[in-house]
Amino acid sequence: MDHLFSPEGFDDTGAGPLYVQLHRRIAEAIASGRLKPGDSLPAEREMAAMTGLSRVTVRKGVEALVASGQLVQRRGSGTFVAPKVEKLEQALSLLTSFTEDMRRRGLNSESRWLSRALHNPSPEEVMALGLAADERVARLERVRSSDGLPLAIERASLPQAILPEPERVTTSLYAELQARGLRPVRAVQRISAVNVTPRDAELLGVTAGVAGLRIERISYLPSGKVVEFTRSLYRGDAYDFAVELKLAPEGERKTE
Template sequence: MSDPASAIFETLRDVTPTGAPLYLQLKKNIEEAVRRGLIGPGDALPSEREIAARADISRVTVRKAVQDLVKSGVLVQRHGSGTFVAPRRERVEQSLSRLTSFTEDMARRGMAARSQWLDRGIYTASPDEMMALGLSSSELVSRLSRLRIADDTPLAIERATISASVLPDPREVTSSLYMALSETGHRPVRAVQRISAINPGEADARLLEVPLGTACLQIERISYLATGKVIEFTKSIYRGDAYDFVAELRLPGPDGQEGENT
């Protein structure tokens, strides 16, 4: 590959007044250099001073373009080292119609999954947990919080809550929560999920290795046993640059039942 600096400035020849703000033009040109492979993962960008001088624009303009690209995951900044093209990550396509565990999902994709435990303990149920799990104020819950990692890339933060009467010792869960629940006859068979956009706080952004202010996905899940009893209440934060959630939709037939795809 040619010198990264030369590759960047090859695309900067089109940074001319077109009505769009200069920082957006610069941002677009750097994105184009990355897309075309003129600069690749791990390549260092020239300093703000060099880019500003060679493109004949202000350092403020350069800084704004670079910050936008860092927020969108195209670039990464390392304190004391500079700005680099971010590593490419395979996006994980997750079906919303299947109720499976993270461990099972990653195993099907041939990815090496592991978890970093953040918390496993018994607590007094919060109002949200009492409402979701149908508990009284005197009942306790087991909370299991962990960072989910696949092929050494942090993908999600999962915070699950189970009634302590079902899971009296959360430390017994060493890998898959659903596997542990299956062993006691409490594996859920269906769930309702609510997906929303979220900007994780500083601590969660650091765990996910994304810049503060990055858009992520929050999924709140309530899972049920075959009897209809709620068994699990989980809030998870997924990296927006690593996950695609897919749902299959069907038109109802004339009798109101699900029909064939059209």
């Protein structure tokens, strides 16, 4: 590690800003395996002394690696190489639950429940679920993991009439709805990029501010009634979302 942070090579003005050179040097060490998941980096002050760079320069280089998910910082402990996460590809054309999706991949799914209870609805829930003023909602909030690795935070809201006993959901929400004859058959999803908040970062085991994917899903019964309003936050370093596109029928095509 002493060689990694030696001052030689940082004086090449054609290689870009100094913090970028430090960023590149550490990233290459991670990619090559010289720095392994869980390895700790020297403190900022020590890196500055070893490289001959200013602490501001060191901080900028490290912060860029934290933002990209290659390093994680733990308050009171230091800076570490992030665990290696294998990316999962999620097809957007399939209406499946997290449990079903993991089973299809041959992986185990786990839930750490944060809450399961009935509540008075928020204005957002009233609008999304089409509730009357006196209706209540079942809220389910949990961290979804596979083989011990947190992958997503799922926050689902359903009308009380659909799920009167939310505590009955132990694994798959869709399995419980299927048993009640109320499984959704279609959904509309919206995906947006977000920076993970400190609270959610702690739940997912990532650094606050890193990139995440927010998916908002509204699901419908065959009758057209809304059955589910779910807001999920996925780790940006763990998921790729894919959708198949097809050429429109010839009669529907427009040409410029």
